[in-house]
Amino acid sequence: MFNDDAPVDSDLQTQFDTFYDTAFALLNKFYPEREITVTSRDPDYVTARMKAMLPRNNCLMRCGRVEEAGALAQRIGKEIVRRSKTRLSHLNCRTGIKDIWAAIRQLTGRRQDVGKVDGVSAESLTEHYARISTDANYSAPPRK
Numbered sequence: 001m002f003n004d005d006a007p008v009d010s011d012l013q014t015q016f017d018t019f020y021d022t023a024f025a026l027l028n029k030f031y032p033e034r035e036i037t038v039t040s041r042d043p044d045y046v047t048a049r050m051k052a053m054l055p056r057n058n059c060l061m062r063c064g065r066v067e068e069a070g071a072l073a074q075r076i077g078k079e080i081v082r083r084s085k086t087r088l089s090h091l092n093c094r095t096g097i098k099d100i101w102a103a104i105r106q107l108t109g110r111r112q113d114v115g116k117v118d119g120v121s122a123e124s125l126t127e128h129y130a131r132i133s134t135d136a137n138y139s140a141p142p143r144k
Contacts, residue, residue, distance in 0.1 A: 034052065036048040036051050036052055038051060043107070044083075044087060044106070044107075045080050045083035045084050045087065045107070047079070047083070049079075050076060050079055050080070053072060053075070053076050054076065056072060057069050057072045057073055057076065060072065084107055087103065087107065088100070088103055088104070088107075091103055
């Protein structure tokens with residue numbers, strides 16, 4: 001059974017290598033590696049773990065395993081809430097309301113559209129409406 005000519009260390013190493021290769025092959029067969037890509041287009045609260053759970057949730061729903069899918073959806077929702085809370089926790093309402101609203105808009109995906117038109121200001125609008133006003137009872141305040 002044992003070869004007396006070969007050193008025991010190399011025989012032990014060979015046996016370990018064989019065991020390791022077999023165990024690694026079994027792991028790859030039953031638990032294959034998956035590649036999950038989180039891109040810049042994904043919201044900040046999305047993690048690779050969350051992205052891995054979403055297809056599993058869809059598969060459970062399609063298979064009719066609604067209770068399991070619901071439980072998984074709740075775990076995903078809790079993870080989103082937890083990540084969103086930690087993202088907003090560093091903001092201080094006393095120092096910067098603008099920063100808080102910017103972070104909220106980033107989380108919700110909404111943008112603040114400020115429509116600016118070149119050459120139009122509050123003064124120019126006031127002057128325009130004063131010129132076109134036809135109210136006979138209104139007298140404009142004297143200009144300074």
